[in-house]
Amino acid sequence: MPRHKKIAVFFILLLATGLIGMNVYENQQKKKQEAQEQRQTTTLEKTAIDSTEEDKERASDFTLKTTSGETIRLSDYRGKKVILNFWATWCPPCKAEMPHMQAFHEKHKNDVEIIAVNLTSLDNGNDALKKFIEDYRLTFTIPLDQEGTIGNRYKAYTIPTSYVIDEEGYIQHKVIGPMNEEMMENMITSNG
CATH class of the missing domain: 3.40.30.10 (Glutaredoxin)
Structure with missing residues (x-):
């Protein structure tokens, strides 16, 4: 395989890996944010209701x-x-x-x-x-x-x-x- 095709394939794989990585990162961030919002809601409800x-x-x-x-x-x-x-x-x-x-x-x-x-x-x-x-x-x-x-x-x-x-x-x-x-x-x- 000629060198310029190898470089092109390398960059395509690099780009695909980057896109997959960004997608995984965004999904993790979204899950973290949802978990944080749930914790805040639970904390507010607990503050509002609990007392000993x-x-x-x-x-x-x-x-x-x-x-x-x-x-x-x-x-x-x-x-x-x-x-x-x-x-x-x-x-x-x-x-x-x-x-x-x-x-x-x-x-x-x-x-x-x-x-x-x-x-x-x-x-x-x-x-x-x-x-x-x-x-x-x-x-x-x-x-x-x-x-x-x-x-x-x-x-x-x-x-x-x-x-x-x-x-x-x-x-x-x-x-x-x-x-x-x-x-x-x-x-x-x-x-x-």
């Missing part, structure tokens, strides 16, 4: 003014389950969560109190907040964390962050990320 007796701690009390100017204390809601939520108007996952939270509130307002603390010190001002509340037709309690101290105390570094608090004031669940109505239902009906 030794993990339980009493929710730290606070006093804040609401959007209507009323002063509330978290401890005033003892005897009732509470979903304590931290959010801001510019946060896309918070926007996705709000219709679920409002629907849950409408169904359970006699049994479960939603306290959605706006991280006012990190937000876009009163006009943005007022428009957000109107756009989403929110009717649950919205206190304003003007200094950022309550968000820091509850480690709401990623938002939304929510806590489910039982009737005695103990934290039953912590959720980092948006919740849907089904998640809220499950956490409220579980015993920790």
Whole structure:
């Protein structure tokens, strides 16, 4: 076989080997990404649902003014389950969560109190907040964390962050990320 044909065959084999290798590499990367996404989903679900007796701690009390100017204390809601939520108007996952939270509130307002603390010190001002509340037709309690101290105390570094608090004031669940109505239902009906 002439030398130029040998070189051509060599390059064709090299190219074919490279294409096969790239295909195998891409498939491995895709599988790794799918596995990582599954682990993240499982971790989020576990964070949202799991809690053990030794993990339980009493929710730290606070006093804040609401959007209507009323002063509330978290401890005033003892005897009732509470979903304590931290959010801001510019946060896309918070926007996705709000219709679920409002629907849950409408169904359970006699049994479960939603306290959605706006991280006012990190937000876009009163006009943005007022428009957000109107756009989403929110009717649950919205206190304003003007200094950022309550968000820091509850480690709401990623938002939304929510806590489910039982009737005695103990934290039953912590959720980092948006919740849907089904998640809220499950956490409220579980015993920790």
